[in-house]
Amino acid sequence: MAGIGNAIIIGGGIGGPAAAMALQRAGIEATVYEAYDGPATGVGGALSIAPNGRQALAAIGADAAVAAVGRPMRAMVMQSWTGKRLAEFAAPERLPEQLLVWRYELYRALHAEAVRRGIRIEHGKRLVAVEHAPHGARATFADGSTAAGDVLIGADGIRSTVRSAIDPGAPSPRYTGLLGFGARCTGDGLAPTGPKMHMVFGRRAFFGYQIEPDEAGWFANLPHPTPMRAAEAQRVPAEEWLRRIAELFRDDRTPAVEMVRRTRPEDLVVTGGLEDIPRVPVWHKASVVLLGDAAHATSPSSGQGASLAIESAVQLARCLRDLPVAEAFAEYERLRRARVERIIAMAARTNADKAAGPIARVLRDALMPIAMKAFGDPKKFAWQFDHPIDFAAPVVPGARATPAGRG
Known part of the structure:
Protein backbone atom coordinates (compact mmCIF):
# COMPACT_ATOMS: atom_id res chain seq x y z
CA MET A 1 0.00 0.00 0.00
CA ARG A 74 -31.31 -8.94 -21.46
CA ALA A 75 -31.89 -6.64 -24.42
CA MET A 76 -33.12 -3.23 -25.51
CA VAL A 77 -35.67 -3.07 -28.31
CA MET A 78 -35.83 0.21 -30.22
CA GLN A 79 -39.21 1.17 -31.71
CA SER A 80 -40.76 4.03 -33.62
CA TRP A 81 -44.02 5.64 -32.51
CA THR A 82 -45.80 3.61 -35.18
CA GLY A 83 -44.85 0.40 -33.35
CA LYS A 84 -42.23 -0.58 -35.90
CA ARG A 85 -39.28 -2.44 -34.41
CA LEU A 86 -36.09 -0.67 -35.50
CA ALA A 87 -33.38 -2.71 -33.80
CA GLU A 88 -32.57 -4.89 -30.84
CA PHE A 89 -29.38 -4.49 -28.84
CA ALA A 90 -27.89 -6.93 -26.38
CA ALA A 91 -24.55 -7.20 -24.64
CA PRO A 92 -22.33 -10.17 -25.52
CA GLU A 93 -23.63 -13.34 -23.87
CA ARG A 94 -20.34 -13.96 -22.07
CA LEU A 95 -20.96 -10.88 -19.90
CA PRO A 96 -23.16 -10.58 -16.81
CA ARG A 174 -26.19 21.45 -18.56
CA TYR A 175 -29.91 21.00 -19.19
CA THR A 176 -30.61 18.41 -21.89
CA GLY A 177 -34.00 19.77 -22.94
CA LEU A 178 -35.86 16.86 -21.33
CA LEU A 179 -37.89 16.26 -18.17
CA GLY A 180 -37.84 12.82 -16.56
CA PHE A 181 -40.69 10.74 -15.10
CA GLY A 182 -41.22 7.09 -14.23
CA ALA A 183 -43.33 4.66 -12.26
CA ARG A 184 -44.23 1.09 -11.48
CA CYS A 185 -47.70 -0.17 -12.36
CA THR A 186 -49.59 -3.42 -12.75
CA GLY A 187 -48.86 -5.44 -15.87
CA ASP A 188 -52.05 -7.51 -15.81
CA GLY A 189 -53.51 -7.88 -19.29
CA LEU A 190 -50.64 -6.09 -21.03
CA ALA A 191 -48.52 -7.87 -23.63
CA PRO A 192 -45.40 -8.98 -21.76
CA THR A 193 -42.00 -7.88 -23.00
CA GLY A 194 -40.12 -10.43 -20.94
CA PRO A 195 -36.66 -9.32 -19.81
CA LYS A 196 -36.39 -6.72 -22.58
CA MET A 197 -36.64 -2.97 -22.23
CA HIS A 198 -38.56 -1.36 -25.09
CA MET A 199 -37.43 2.14 -26.05
CA VAL A 200 -39.86 4.20 -28.12
CA PHE A 201 -39.02 7.39 -29.99
CA GLY A 202 -42.55 8.69 -29.72
CA ARG A 203 -44.23 11.21 -31.93
CA ARG A 204 -43.97 13.87 -29.21
CA ALA A 205 -41.85 12.34 -26.43
CA PHE A 206 -39.71 9.32 -25.51
CA PHE A 207 -41.11 6.29 -23.65
CA GLY A 208 -39.41 3.23 -22.19
CA TYR A 209 -41.17 0.22 -20.70
CA GLN A 210 -40.71 -3.34 -19.52
CA ILE A 211 -43.70 -5.58 -18.74
CA GLU A 212 -43.58 -8.81 -16.81
CA PRO A 213 -46.50 -10.78 -15.34
CA ASP A 214 -46.03 -9.57 -11.77
CA GLU A 215 -44.93 -6.00 -12.46
CA ALA A 216 -44.47 -3.39 -15.14
CA GLY A 217 -42.34 -0.26 -15.15
CA TRP A 218 -42.06 2.74 -17.44
CA PHE A 219 -40.19 5.99 -17.85
CA ALA A 220 -40.78 9.01 -20.04
CA ASN A 221 -38.57 11.84 -21.27
CA LEU A 222 -40.62 14.90 -22.23
CA PRO A 223 -39.16 17.74 -24.30
CA HIS A 224 -39.42 21.00 -22.38
CA PRO A 225 -37.93 24.32 -23.53
CA THR A 226 -36.78 25.54 -20.12
CA PRO A 227 -35.08 23.76 -17.22
CA MET A 228 -37.11 22.62 -14.22
CA ARG A 229 -35.39 21.52 -11.05
CA ALA A 230 -36.87 18.47 -9.39
CA ALA A 231 -38.43 20.53 -6.59
CA GLU A 232 -40.16 22.81 -9.10
CA ALA A 233 -41.49 19.90 -11.16
CA GLN A 234 -42.71 18.15 -8.02
CA ARG A 235 -44.85 21.16 -7.10
CA VAL A 236 -47.05 20.33 -10.08
CA PRO A 237 -49.68 17.81 -8.92
CA ALA A 238 -48.88 14.26 -10.00
CA GLU A 239 -52.37 13.94 -11.46
CA GLU A 240 -51.61 16.85 -13.79
CA TRP A 241 -48.31 15.34 -14.92
CA LEU A 242 -50.00 12.01 -15.62
CA ARG A 243 -52.63 13.79 -17.71
CA ARG A 244 -49.96 15.66 -19.71
CA ILE A 245 -47.86 12.53 -20.23
CA ALA A 246 -50.85 10.51 -21.46
CA GLU A 247 -51.78 13.31 -23.85
CA LEU A 248 -48.29 13.37 -25.38
CA PHE A 249 -48.43 9.65 -26.15
CA ARG A 250 -52.04 9.53 -27.37
CA ASP A 251 -51.05 8.90 -31.03
CA ASP A 252 -48.29 6.36 -30.35
CA ARG A 253 -48.99 2.69 -31.04
CA THR A 254 -47.56 1.50 -27.76
CA PRO A 255 -48.92 0.64 -24.30
CA ALA A 256 -47.80 4.06 -23.02
CA VAL A 257 -51.23 5.58 -22.44
CA GLU A 258 -52.55 2.47 -20.71
CA MET A 259 -49.50 2.19 -18.47
CA VAL A 260 -49.76 5.86 -17.51
CA ARG A 261 -53.49 5.42 -16.85
CA ARG A 262 -52.71 2.54 -14.47
CA THR A 263 -50.19 4.58 -12.51
CA ARG A 264 -51.31 5.85 -9.12
CA PRO A 265 -50.37 9.52 -8.55
CA GLU A 266 -48.46 8.60 -5.40
CA ASP A 267 -46.29 6.19 -7.40
CA LEU A 268 -45.16 8.73 -10.01
CA VAL A 269 -41.47 9.58 -9.77
CA VAL A 270 -40.76 13.14 -10.93
CA THR A 271 -37.04 13.74 -11.48
CA GLY A 272 -37.27 17.13 -13.19
CA GLY A 273 -34.82 18.30 -15.82
CA LEU A 274 -32.26 15.77 -17.05
CA GLU A 275 -28.73 17.14 -16.94
CA ASP A 276 -25.15 16.31 -17.76
CA ALA A 355 -35.83 16.32 -27.72
CA ALA A 356 -36.16 16.87 -31.48
CA GLY A 357 -38.63 19.53 -32.62
CA PRO A 358 -41.50 18.90 -35.07
CA ILE A 359 -39.39 19.24 -38.24
CA ALA A 360 -36.38 17.41 -36.79
CA ARG A 361 -38.66 14.56 -35.66
CA VAL A 362 -39.83 13.96 -39.22
CA LEU A 363 -36.23 13.76 -40.41
CA ARG A 364 -35.26 11.59 -37.43
CA ASP A 365 -38.07 9.13 -38.04
CA ALA A 366 -37.17 8.88 -41.73
CA LEU A 367 -33.48 8.25 -41.10
CA MET A 368 -33.65 6.16 -37.94
CA PRO A 369 -34.30 2.77 -39.60
CA ILE A 370 -31.20 3.31 -41.72
CA ALA A 371 -29.15 4.41 -38.72
CA MET A 372 -30.31 1.45 -36.66
CA LYS A 373 -29.20 -0.97 -39.38
CA ALA A 374 -25.80 0.70 -39.46
CA PHE A 375 -25.37 0.59 -35.68
CA GLY A 376 -27.23 -2.65 -35.00
CA ASP A 377 -24.03 -4.67 -34.89
CA PRO A 378 -23.42 -5.45 -31.18
CA LYS A 379 -19.68 -5.14 -31.75
CA LYS A 380 -20.13 -1.40 -32.28
CA PHE A 381 -21.23 -0.79 -28.72
CA ALA A 382 -19.74 -3.79 -26.88
CA TRP A 383 -16.84 -1.56 -25.75
CA GLN A 384 -19.17 0.05 -23.22
CA PHE A 385 -20.15 -3.24 -21.63
CA ASP A 386 -16.96 -5.30 -21.82
CA HIS A 387 -14.77 -3.44 -19.35
CA PRO A 388 -13.33 -5.83 -16.76
CA ILE A 389 -11.18 -4.49 -13.94
CA ASP A 390 -8.64 -6.81 -12.33
CA PHE A 391 -8.65 -5.47 -8.79
CA ALA A 392 -5.67 -7.54 -7.72
CA ALA A 393 -3.44 -6.41 -10.58
CA PRO A 394 -0.87 -3.78 -9.57
CA VAL A 395 -1.41 -0.32 -11.03
CA VAL A 396 1.37 0.61 -13.43
CA PRO A 397 1.20 4.29 -14.46
CA GLY A 398 0.68 4.67 -18.19
CA ALA A 399 -0.20 1.02 -18.81
CA ARG A 400 -3.27 0.01 -20.83
CA ALA A 401 -6.43 0.15 -18.74
CA THR A 402 -7.98 -3.00 -20.23
CA PRO A 403 -7.01 -5.91 -22.50
CA ALA A 404 -6.56 -5.10 -26.17
CA GLY A 405 -9.76 -4.35 -28.04
CA ARG A 406 -11.81 -3.40 -24.95
CA GLY A 407 -13.04 0.05 -23.98
Whole structure:
Protein backbone atom coordinates (compact mmCIF):
# COMPACT_ATOMS: atom_id res chain seq x y z
CA MET A 1 0.00 0.00 0.00
CA ALA A 2 1.16 3.52 -0.81
CA GLY A 3 0.85 4.92 2.71
CA ILE A 4 -2.82 5.97 2.71
CA GLY A 5 -4.42 5.03 6.01
CA ASN A 6 -7.91 6.55 5.84
CA ALA A 7 -10.28 8.43 3.59
CA ILE A 8 -13.38 10.55 4.08
CA ILE A 9 -16.06 10.21 1.43
CA ILE A 10 -18.59 12.98 0.88
CA GLY A 11 -21.83 11.57 -0.50
CA GLY A 12 -23.71 8.40 0.34
CA GLY A 13 -25.48 7.73 -2.95
CA ILE A 14 -24.08 5.07 -5.26
CA GLY A 15 -20.43 6.01 -5.67
CA GLY A 16 -19.82 6.70 -1.97
CA PRO A 17 -20.60 3.27 -0.51
CA ALA A 18 -18.99 1.58 -3.54
CA ALA A 19 -15.80 3.59 -2.99
CA ALA A 20 -15.78 2.76 0.72
CA MET A 21 -16.04 -0.97 -0.01
CA ALA A 22 -13.33 -0.77 -2.69
CA LEU A 23 -11.01 1.16 -0.37
CA GLN A 24 -11.61 -1.31 2.43
CA ARG A 25 -10.61 -4.11 0.07
CA ALA A 26 -7.47 -2.10 -0.70
CA GLY A 27 -6.65 -1.86 3.01
CA ILE A 28 -7.79 1.74 3.45
CA GLU A 29 -10.34 2.70 6.09
CA ALA A 30 -13.13 4.96 4.84
CA THR A 31 -16.09 6.77 6.40
CA VAL A 32 -19.03 7.98 4.31
CA TYR A 33 -20.69 11.32 5.15
CA GLU A 34 -24.17 11.83 3.71
CA ALA A 35 -26.01 15.17 3.70
CA TYR A 36 -29.49 13.76 4.18
CA ASP A 37 -30.75 12.74 7.60
CA GLY A 38 -31.49 9.16 6.58
CA PRO A 39 -31.20 6.70 3.72
CA ALA A 40 -33.33 7.22 0.61
CA THR A 41 -36.63 5.37 0.92
CA GLY A 42 -38.96 5.26 -2.06
CA VAL A 43 -36.99 8.03 -3.79
CA GLY A 44 -35.87 7.84 -7.41
CA GLY A 45 -36.86 6.02 -10.56
CA ALA A 46 -35.50 2.98 -12.32
CA LEU A 47 -31.97 2.71 -13.66
CA SER A 48 -29.81 0.05 -15.19
CA ILE A 49 -26.69 -1.63 -13.94
CA ALA A 50 -24.84 -2.46 -17.14
CA PRO A 51 -22.62 -5.56 -17.50
CA ASN A 52 -19.56 -3.38 -16.92
CA GLY A 53 -21.10 -2.08 -13.69
CA ARG A 54 -21.65 -5.64 -12.55
CA GLN A 55 -18.05 -6.50 -13.43
CA ALA A 56 -16.92 -3.62 -11.22
CA LEU A 57 -19.23 -4.75 -8.40
CA ALA A 58 -17.85 -8.26 -8.72
CA ALA A 59 -14.31 -6.90 -8.38
CA ILE A 60 -15.18 -5.80 -4.82
CA GLY A 61 -17.47 -8.74 -4.02
CA ALA A 62 -20.69 -6.69 -4.10
CA ASP A 63 -22.43 -7.98 -7.22
CA ALA A 64 -24.66 -10.49 -5.41
CA ALA A 65 -26.05 -7.80 -3.11
CA VAL A 66 -27.16 -5.70 -6.08
CA ALA A 67 -28.35 -8.63 -8.18
CA ALA A 68 -30.72 -9.53 -5.35
CA VAL A 69 -32.73 -6.32 -5.90
CA GLY A 70 -32.52 -6.19 -9.72
CA ARG A 71 -34.41 -7.75 -12.60
CA PRO A 72 -32.71 -9.08 -15.73
CA MET A 73 -32.74 -6.76 -18.72
CA ARG A 74 -31.31 -8.94 -21.46
CA ALA A 75 -31.89 -6.64 -24.42
CA MET A 76 -33.12 -3.23 -25.51
CA VAL A 77 -35.67 -3.07 -28.31
CA MET A 78 -35.83 0.21 -30.22
CA GLN A 79 -39.21 1.17 -31.71
CA SER A 80 -40.76 4.03 -33.62
CA TRP A 81 -44.02 5.64 -32.51
CA THR A 82 -45.80 3.61 -35.18
CA GLY A 83 -44.85 0.40 -33.35
CA LYS A 84 -42.23 -0.58 -35.90
CA ARG A 85 -39.28 -2.44 -34.41
CA LEU A 86 -36.09 -0.67 -35.50
CA ALA A 87 -33.38 -2.71 -33.80
CA GLU A 88 -32.57 -4.89 -30.84
CA PHE A 89 -29.38 -4.49 -28.84
CA ALA A 90 -27.89 -6.93 -26.38
CA ALA A 91 -24.55 -7.20 -24.64
CA PRO A 92 -22.33 -10.17 -25.52
CA GLU A 93 -23.63 -13.34 -23.87
CA ARG A 94 -20.34 -13.96 -22.07
CA LEU A 95 -20.96 -10.88 -19.90
CA PRO A 96 -23.16 -10.58 -16.81
CA GLU A 97 -26.81 -9.77 -17.48
CA GLN A 98 -27.82 -6.14 -17.38
CA LEU A 99 -30.09 -5.35 -14.42
CA LEU A 100 -33.08 -3.06 -14.06
CA VAL A 101 -33.15 -1.73 -10.50
CA TRP A 102 -35.03 1.01 -8.70
CA ARG A 103 -32.69 3.67 -7.39
CA TYR A 104 -33.79 3.54 -3.77
CA GLU A 105 -33.44 -0.25 -3.72
CA LEU A 106 -29.93 0.09 -5.12
CA TYR A 107 -29.09 2.66 -2.42
CA ARG A 108 -30.47 0.36 0.25
CA ALA A 109 -28.54 -2.67 -1.05
CA LEU A 110 -25.22 -0.82 -1.25
CA HIS A 111 -25.67 0.80 2.17
CA ALA A 112 -26.61 -2.50 3.79
CA GLU A 113 -23.63 -4.26 2.25
CA ALA A 114 -21.25 -1.49 3.31
CA VAL A 115 -22.56 -1.54 6.88
CA ARG A 116 -22.36 -5.34 6.95
CA ARG A 117 -18.66 -4.95 6.20
CA GLY A 118 -18.20 -2.60 9.13
CA ILE A 119 -18.07 0.65 7.15
CA ARG A 120 -19.38 3.69 8.99
CA ILE A 121 -21.98 5.88 7.25
CA GLU A 122 -22.94 9.12 8.99
CA HIS A 123 -26.12 10.95 7.99
CA GLY A 124 -27.08 14.60 8.42
CA LYS A 125 -23.59 15.75 7.40
CA ARG A 126 -23.99 18.51 4.82
CA LEU A 127 -20.58 19.72 3.63
CA VAL A 128 -19.92 23.45 3.82
CA ALA A 129 -16.14 23.72 3.47
CA VAL A 130 -13.04 21.77 2.44
CA GLU A 131 -9.64 22.63 3.88
CA HIS A 132 -6.43 21.40 2.29
CA ALA A 133 -3.69 20.31 4.65
CA PRO A 134 -0.05 19.39 3.95
CA HIS A 135 -0.81 15.70 4.45
CA GLY A 136 -4.55 15.37 4.05
CA ALA A 137 -7.84 17.22 3.96
CA ARG A 138 -10.50 18.36 6.42
CA ALA A 139 -14.25 18.64 5.87
CA THR A 140 -16.50 20.99 7.83
CA PHE A 141 -20.22 20.25 8.01
CA ALA A 142 -23.25 22.45 8.54
CA ASP A 143 -23.74 21.13 12.09
CA GLY A 144 -20.28 22.43 13.03
CA SER A 145 -18.59 19.04 13.13
CA THR A 146 -15.45 18.22 11.16
CA ALA A 147 -13.74 15.15 9.73
CA ALA A 148 -10.17 14.68 8.56
CA GLY A 149 -8.48 12.07 6.40
CA ASP A 150 -5.43 11.37 4.32
CA VAL A 151 -7.67 11.94 1.28
CA LEU A 152 -11.13 13.39 0.75
CA ILE A 153 -13.31 11.92 -2.01
CA GLY A 154 -16.16 14.00 -3.41
CA ALA A 155 -18.93 11.60 -4.42
CA ASP A 156 -21.59 14.25 -3.87
CA GLY A 157 -23.33 14.28 -7.21
CA ILE A 158 -23.85 16.52 -10.19
CA ARG A 159 -24.05 19.65 -8.02
CA SER A 160 -20.96 18.70 -6.07
CA THR A 161 -19.83 21.02 -3.30
CA VAL A 162 -16.42 19.34 -3.40
CA ARG A 163 -16.06 20.12 -7.12
CA SER A 164 -16.67 23.81 -6.47
CA ALA A 165 -14.22 23.75 -3.55
CA ILE A 166 -11.31 22.52 -5.66
CA ASP A 167 -12.26 24.56 -8.73
CA PRO A 168 -14.49 27.63 -8.21
CA GLY A 169 -14.72 27.94 -12.01
CA ALA A 170 -16.00 24.40 -12.51
CA PRO A 171 -18.83 24.07 -15.04
CA SER A 172 -22.43 23.86 -13.92
CA PRO A 173 -24.81 21.11 -15.04
CA ARG A 174 -26.19 21.45 -18.56
CA TYR A 175 -29.91 21.00 -19.19
CA THR A 176 -30.61 18.41 -21.89
CA GLY A 177 -34.00 19.77 -22.94
CA LEU A 178 -35.86 16.86 -21.33
CA LEU A 179 -37.89 16.26 -18.17
CA GLY A 180 -37.84 12.82 -16.56
CA PHE A 181 -40.69 10.74 -15.10
CA GLY A 182 -41.22 7.09 -14.23
CA ALA A 183 -43.33 4.66 -12.26
CA ARG A 184 -44.23 1.09 -11.48
CA CYS A 185 -47.70 -0.17 -12.36
CA THR A 186 -49.59 -3.42 -12.75
CA GLY A 187 -48.86 -5.44 -15.87
CA ASP A 188 -52.05 -7.51 -15.81
CA GLY A 189 -53.51 -7.88 -19.29
CA LEU A 190 -50.64 -6.09 -21.03
CA ALA A 191 -48.52 -7.87 -23.63
CA PRO A 192 -45.40 -8.98 -21.76
CA THR A 193 -42.00 -7.88 -23.00
CA GLY A 194 -40.12 -10.43 -20.94
CA PRO A 195 -36.66 -9.32 -19.81
CA LYS A 196 -36.39 -6.72 -22.58
CA MET A 197 -36.64 -2.97 -22.23
CA HIS A 198 -38.56 -1.36 -25.09
CA MET A 199 -37.43 2.14 -26.05
CA VAL A 200 -39.86 4.20 -28.12
CA PHE A 201 -39.02 7.39 -29.99
CA GLY A 202 -42.55 8.69 -29.72
CA ARG A 203 -44.23 11.21 -31.93
CA ARG A 204 -43.97 13.87 -29.21
CA ALA A 205 -41.85 12.34 -26.43
CA PHE A 206 -39.71 9.32 -25.51
CA PHE A 207 -41.11 6.29 -23.65
CA GLY A 208 -39.41 3.23 -22.19
CA TYR A 209 -41.17 0.22 -20.70
CA GLN A 210 -40.71 -3.34 -19.52
CA ILE A 211 -43.70 -5.58 -18.74
CA GLU A 212 -43.58 -8.81 -16.81
CA PRO A 213 -46.50 -10.78 -15.34
CA ASP A 214 -46.03 -9.57 -11.77
CA GLU A 215 -44.93 -6.00 -12.46
CA ALA A 216 -44.47 -3.39 -15.14
CA GLY A 217 -42.34 -0.26 -15.15
CA TRP A 218 -42.06 2.74 -17.44
CA PHE A 219 -40.19 5.99 -17.85
CA ALA A 220 -40.78 9.01 -20.04
CA ASN A 221 -38.57 11.84 -21.27
CA LEU A 222 -40.62 14.90 -22.23
CA PRO A 223 -39.16 17.74 -24.30
CA HIS A 224 -39.42 21.00 -22.38
CA PRO A 225 -37.93 24.32 -23.53
CA THR A 226 -36.78 25.54 -20.12
CA PRO A 227 -35.08 23.76 -17.22
CA MET A 228 -37.11 22.62 -14.22
CA ARG A 229 -35.39 21.52 -11.05
CA ALA A 230 -36.87 18.47 -9.39
CA ALA A 231 -38.43 20.53 -6.59
CA GLU A 232 -40.16 22.81 -9.10
CA ALA A 233 -41.49 19.90 -11.16
CA GLN A 234 -42.71 18.15 -8.02
CA ARG A 235 -44.85 21.16 -7.10
CA VAL A 236 -47.05 20.33 -10.08
CA PRO A 237 -49.68 17.81 -8.92
CA ALA A 238 -48.88 14.26 -10.00
CA GLU A 239 -52.37 13.94 -11.46
CA GLU A 240 -51.61 16.85 -13.79
CA TRP A 241 -48.31 15.34 -14.92
CA LEU A 242 -50.00 12.01 -15.62
CA ARG A 243 -52.63 13.79 -17.71
CA ARG A 244 -49.96 15.66 -19.71
CA ILE A 245 -47.86 12.53 -20.23
CA ALA A 246 -50.85 10.51 -21.46
CA GLU A 247 -51.78 13.31 -23.85
CA LEU A 248 -48.29 13.37 -25.38
CA PHE A 249 -48.43 9.65 -26.15
CA ARG A 250 -52.04 9.53 -27.37
CA ASP A 251 -51.05 8.90 -31.03
CA ASP A 252 -48.29 6.36 -30.35
CA ARG A 253 -48.99 2.69 -31.04
CA THR A 254 -47.56 1.50 -27.76
CA PRO A 255 -48.92 0.64 -24.30
CA ALA A 256 -47.80 4.06 -23.02
CA VAL A 257 -51.23 5.58 -22.44
CA GLU A 258 -52.55 2.47 -20.71
CA MET A 259 -49.50 2.19 -18.47
CA VAL A 260 -49.76 5.86 -17.51
CA ARG A 261 -53.49 5.42 -16.85
CA ARG A 262 -52.71 2.54 -14.47
CA THR A 263 -50.19 4.58 -12.51
CA ARG A 264 -51.31 5.85 -9.12
CA PRO A 265 -50.37 9.52 -8.55
CA GLU A 266 -48.46 8.60 -5.40
CA ASP A 267 -46.29 6.19 -7.40
CA LEU A 268 -45.16 8.73 -10.01
CA VAL A 269 -41.47 9.58 -9.77
CA VAL A 270 -40.76 13.14 -10.93
CA THR A 271 -37.04 13.74 -11.48
CA GLY A 272 -37.27 17.13 -13.19
CA GLY A 273 -34.82 18.30 -15.82
CA LEU A 274 -32.26 15.77 -17.05
CA GLU A 275 -28.73 17.14 -16.94
CA ASP A 276 -25.15 16.31 -17.76
CA ILE A 277 -21.71 17.93 -17.69
CA PRO A 278 -19.74 17.33 -20.91
CA ARG A 279 -16.36 17.81 -19.26
CA VAL A 280 -15.09 18.61 -15.78
CA PRO A 281 -11.60 20.12 -16.26
CA VAL A 282 -10.31 19.58 -12.70
CA TRP A 283 -10.80 16.18 -11.07
CA HIS A 284 -8.38 16.54 -8.16
CA LYS A 285 -6.34 19.00 -6.14
CA ALA A 286 -3.87 18.25 -3.34
CA SER A 287 -5.53 15.48 -1.28
CA VAL A 288 -9.04 15.92 -2.72
CA VAL A 289 -10.50 13.99 -5.67
CA LEU A 290 -13.88 13.67 -7.42
CA LEU A 291 -15.86 10.50 -8.11
CA GLY A 292 -19.03 9.60 -10.01
CA ASP A 293 -21.35 12.41 -11.11
CA ALA A 294 -19.12 14.95 -9.38
CA ALA A 295 -16.44 14.14 -11.97
CA HIS A 296 -18.34 12.69 -14.93
CA ALA A 297 -22.06 13.35 -14.92
CA THR A 298 -23.80 11.66 -17.83
CA SER A 299 -27.51 12.00 -18.46
CA PRO A 300 -29.78 9.01 -17.73
CA SER A 301 -29.99 8.38 -21.49
CA SER A 302 -26.60 6.67 -21.31
CA GLY A 303 -27.87 3.91 -19.03
CA GLN A 304 -24.38 4.05 -17.53
CA GLY A 305 -24.37 6.62 -14.72
CA ALA A 306 -24.38 4.18 -11.82
CA SER A 307 -22.07 1.72 -13.57
CA LEU A 308 -19.48 4.39 -14.35
CA ALA A 309 -19.52 5.59 -10.73
CA ILE A 310 -18.84 2.05 -9.50
CA GLU A 311 -16.06 1.57 -12.07
CA SER A 312 -14.43 4.80 -10.92
CA ALA A 313 -14.68 3.74 -7.29
CA VAL A 314 -12.83 0.51 -8.04
CA GLN A 315 -10.11 2.17 -10.11
CA LEU A 316 -9.57 4.95 -7.57
CA ALA A 317 -9.13 2.40 -4.78
CA ARG A 318 -6.59 0.45 -6.84
CA CYS A 319 -4.62 3.60 -7.57
CA LEU A 320 -4.58 4.74 -3.94
CA ARG A 321 -3.50 1.26 -2.86
CA ASP A 322 -0.46 1.21 -5.15
CA LEU A 323 0.68 4.80 -5.67
CA PRO A 324 1.42 7.98 -3.70
CA VAL A 325 -1.56 10.34 -3.62
CA ALA A 326 -0.53 12.73 -6.40
CA GLU A 327 0.42 9.89 -8.75
CA ALA A 328 -2.67 7.92 -7.76
CA PHE A 329 -5.04 10.75 -8.63
CA ALA A 330 -3.29 11.42 -11.95
CA GLU A 331 -3.39 7.75 -12.94
CA TYR A 332 -7.03 7.42 -11.86
CA GLU A 333 -7.95 10.35 -14.11
CA ARG A 334 -5.95 8.88 -16.99
CA LEU A 335 -7.71 5.54 -16.64
CA ARG A 336 -11.16 7.09 -16.55
CA ARG A 337 -11.47 10.40 -18.42
CA ALA A 338 -11.55 9.32 -22.07
CA ARG A 339 -14.00 6.48 -21.41
CA VAL A 340 -16.51 8.47 -19.39
CA GLU A 341 -16.45 11.49 -21.69
CA ARG A 342 -17.06 9.26 -24.70
CA ILE A 343 -20.17 7.85 -23.02
CA ILE A 344 -21.37 11.32 -21.97
CA ALA A 345 -21.10 12.47 -25.59
CA MET A 346 -23.02 9.45 -26.88
CA ALA A 347 -25.83 10.11 -24.42
CA ALA A 348 -25.96 13.75 -25.50
CA ARG A 349 -26.60 12.63 -29.09
CA THR A 350 -29.42 10.40 -27.87
CA ASN A 351 -30.90 13.33 -25.94
CA ALA A 352 -30.90 15.41 -29.12
CA ASP A 353 -33.00 12.73 -30.83
CA LYS A 354 -35.39 12.55 -27.89
CA ALA A 355 -35.83 16.32 -27.72
CA ALA A 356 -36.16 16.87 -31.48
CA GLY A 357 -38.63 19.53 -32.62
CA PRO A 358 -41.50 18.90 -35.07
CA ILE A 359 -39.39 19.24 -38.24
CA ALA A 360 -36.38 17.41 -36.79
CA ARG A 361 -38.66 14.56 -35.66
CA VAL A 362 -39.83 13.96 -39.22
CA LEU A 363 -36.23 13.76 -40.41
CA ARG A 364 -35.26 11.59 -37.43
CA ASP A 365 -38.07 9.13 -38.04
CA ALA A 366 -37.17 8.88 -41.73
CA LEU A 367 -33.48 8.25 -41.10
CA MET A 368 -33.65 6.16 -37.94
CA PRO A 369 -34.30 2.77 -39.60
CA ILE A 370 -31.20 3.31 -41.72
CA ALA A 371 -29.15 4.41 -38.72
CA MET A 372 -30.31 1.45 -36.66
CA LYS A 373 -29.20 -0.97 -39.38
CA ALA A 374 -25.80 0.70 -39.46
CA PHE A 375 -25.37 0.59 -35.68
CA GLY A 376 -27.23 -2.65 -35.00
CA ASP A 377 -24.03 -4.67 -34.89
CA PRO A 378 -23.42 -5.45 -31.18
CA LYS A 379 -19.68 -5.14 -31.75
CA LYS A 380 -20.13 -1.40 -32.28
CA PHE A 381 -21.23 -0.79 -28.72
CA ALA A 382 -19.74 -3.79 -26.88
CA TRP A 383 -16.84 -1.56 -25.75
CA GLN A 384 -19.17 0.05 -23.22
CA PHE A 385 -20.15 -3.24 -21.63
CA ASP A 386 -16.96 -5.30 -21.82
CA HIS A 387 -14.77 -3.44 -19.35
CA PRO A 388 -13.33 -5.83 -16.76
CA ILE A 389 -11.18 -4.49 -13.94
CA ASP A 390 -8.64 -6.81 -12.33
CA PHE A 391 -8.65 -5.47 -8.79
CA ALA A 392 -5.67 -7.54 -7.72
CA ALA A 393 -3.44 -6.41 -10.58
CA PRO A 394 -0.87 -3.78 -9.57
CA VAL A 395 -1.41 -0.32 -11.03
CA VAL A 396 1.37 0.61 -13.43
CA PRO A 397 1.20 4.29 -14.46
CA GLY A 398 0.68 4.67 -18.19
CA ALA A 399 -0.20 1.02 -18.81
CA ARG A 400 -3.27 0.01 -20.83
CA ALA A 401 -6.43 0.15 -18.74
CA THR A 402 -7.98 -3.00 -20.23
CA PRO A 403 -7.01 -5.91 -22.50
CA ALA A 404 -6.56 -5.10 -26.17
CA GLY A 405 -9.76 -4.35 -28.04
CA ARG A 406 -11.81 -3.40 -24.95
CA GLY A 407 -13.04 0.05 -23.98
